[in-house]
Amino acid sequence: MFRPSHFAAVVLFALFASVVFGITQRETPKRMIRYGIYCFVLFTASAMVLSWLMFLIAR
């Protein structure tokens, strides 16, 4: 059984989703790569920000 940490699961999720978003939402390879990286950063950064917010609210 595969048991990733919560953060590893977030990174894997962001990686796979970003690849699909990049390829399907843009037309040229250069723009696909840029959009994929943008989505990946947005996924992981928003997960980290929301995690810290929830941590601070729960204290």
Place this chain on the structure above:
Amino acid sequence: MATTQDNNAAAKSGFVYLPLIVGWLVPGAGHFLLRKWGRGALLAASILGMFVMGIAMQGKLYGGAHDILDILGLAGDLGNGMLYFLSRAAGLGADQVQVTTADYGTRFIVVSGLLNVIAAVDAHNLRTGRKS
């Protein structure tokens, strides 16, 4: 140049919804049908990877719909096409979520299905010329 045009013409002949249907049934196959090898391979690797990791995390495969959330989960799972039916037939996936990682796995399986639908629609857009 003429050969490339011939290949594109051959790829874009026939039933217009074929890349959509084939792309839904087998991740990335819609793009392979249109000779977009690189895009198809990356899409297949991403969707298959996500689905396999979901199964490896003991994620739940929705089999029936008892409430609205189950219906949404089943709709997402069905987006995986043949992967869903084969996995159900093979008895893969958990019946109930018992550990935290299984909850992640369930989401991975649902989202891989939704991503597969996006990829299949993209193949259809390539076929109709809405996207290049």
